[in-house]
Amino acid sequence: MRKITHVAAGILLRADGSFLLGSRPIGKPYAGYWEFPGGKLESGESEITALKRELIEEMGIEVTAATPWIVQSFDYPHASVRLSFFRVTAWQGEITAHEGQEFAWQQPGKLNVSPILPANGPILRGLALANVMTLSNVAELGEDVFLARLKQNKPSWLILREPQLNQDQYRGLAERVLAVARGQHTRVLLHDAIDLATQLNADGVHLPARSLLALQQRPHLDWVGASTHNAAELAAASQLGLDYALLGHVCDTPSHPDQSALGWANFSALLALGWPLPVYALGGMSKNDIALAQEHGAHGVAIMRAAWV
Numbered sequence: 001m002r003k004i005t006h007v008a009a010g011i012l013l014r015a016d017g018s019f020l021l022g023s024r025p026i027g028k029p030y031a032g033y034w035e036f037p038g039g040k041l042e043s044g045e046s047e048i049t050a051l052k053r054e055l056i057e058e059m060g061i062e063v064t065a066a067t068p069w070i071v072q073s074f075d076y077p078h079a080s081v082r083l084s085f086f087r088v089t090a091w092q093g094e095i096t097a098h099e100g101q102e103f104a105w106q107q108p109g110k111l112n113v114s115p116i117l118p119a120n121g122p123i124l125r126g127l128a129l130a131n132v133m134t135l136s137n138v139a140e141l142g143e144d145v146f147l148a149r150l151k152q153n154k155p156s157w158l159i160l161r162e163p164q165l166n167q168d169q170y171r172g173l174a175e176r177v178l179a180v181a182r183g184q185h186t187r188v189l190l191h192d193a194i195d196l197a198t199q200l201n202a203d204g205v206h207l208p209a210r211s212l213l214a215l216q217q218r219p220h221l222d223w224v225g226a227s228t229h230n231a232a233e234l235a236a237a238s239q240l241g242l243d244y245a246l247l248g249h250v251c252d253t254p255s256h257p258d259q260s261a262l263g264w265a266n267f268s269a270l271l272a273l274g275w276p277l278p279v280y281a282l283g284g285m286s287k288n289d290i291a292l293a294q295e296h297g298a299h300g301v302a303i304m305r306a307a308w309v
């Protein structure tokens with residue numbers, strides 16, 4: 001087996017959602033390619049320590065707030081790398097090119113520099129995901145109130161999960177929700193309905209764990225995510241190349257009174273295994289929990305009840 005090179009890289013984020021790429025200096029493998037600043041762990045170093053050291057060395061900034069995000073493994077001709085990406089939201093000092101590299105702030109989905117390092121494709125996709133994933137709640141609100149709140153709140157991502165409805169009822173609801181969503185930039189993921197999502201040209205599908213485990217390959221839809229509860233399900237979602245996972249439930253929630261909560265310690269221990277896809281904390285979450293969830297390695301929070309009040 002090839003030796004694995006451990007790398008820590010930082011995604012510097014600004015409040016407007018833009019992130020920083022740097023060009024690889026002349027003389028290194030893939031010179032001129034764009035990457036996230038960072039570099040190899042020295043022996044005995046942790047990922048976060050390496051990240052802080054590399055960003056001082058390469059660009060003269062001191063990281064003051066960073067949370068673990070995703071872990072991507074990739075085989076290059078010259079090396080097998082395991083890249084631990086951090087979201088860096090605060091730093092001190094002026095960004096300065098210490099190695100003759102160039103820097104460019106970029107918006108998710110609108111890159112104006114190229115080429116990007118081959119391992120970084122999924123990372124750029126993940127950056128287009130909002131830090132809140134919203135789950136519908138027609139079951140409790142009724143359809144009229146739900147549709148009114150959907151127009152009012154305009155969530156950027158919506159999972160339409162209504163297991164109490166039969167197929168015909170769900171299809172009717174999906175058509176009405178999509179009609180609203182298209183006018184207001186809400187992306188809609190249908191729940192456990194790959195064929196329907198394709199027929200209605202929805203933005204994607206969200207799979208419950210049992211469907212995730214039964215799938216052999218990623219459905220051909222733009223966005224595909226899944227609900228997970230443990231390492232085996234996270235591994236299945238990773239292997240299929242899904243775009244995100246929900247992991248929970250983290251705290252007790254009225255929707256699953258019979259299942260015991262993971263708690264934050266188990267949640268972060270599961271995420272510390274290192275997954276190549278962004279993971280949302282699910283179960284008893286509200287927007288106030290975003291920072292806490294990110295400190296525990298999440299991309300953000302998945303919210304049901306609290307999203308519609």
Ligand SMILES: Nc1nc2c([nH]c(=O)n2[C@@H]2O[C@H](COP(=O)(O)OP(=O)(O)OP(=O)(O)O)[C@@H](O)[C@H]2O)c(=O)[nH]1
Pocket residue numbers: 007008009028029030034035036037038039040041054074076079081083117118119120
């Ligand atoms: N820094 C960084 N490295 C990446 C990214 N994506 C990616 O595949 N890599 C790979 O990770 C490996 C290590 O990165 P590096 O060349 O920055 O390491 P370093 O700063 O310690 O460089 P040095 O060994 O010349 O001092 C390279 O094989 C590089 O191709 C990325 O986004 N950022």
Ligand SMILES: [Mg+2]
Pocket residue numbers: 037038039040054058
């Ligand atoms: Mg480097």
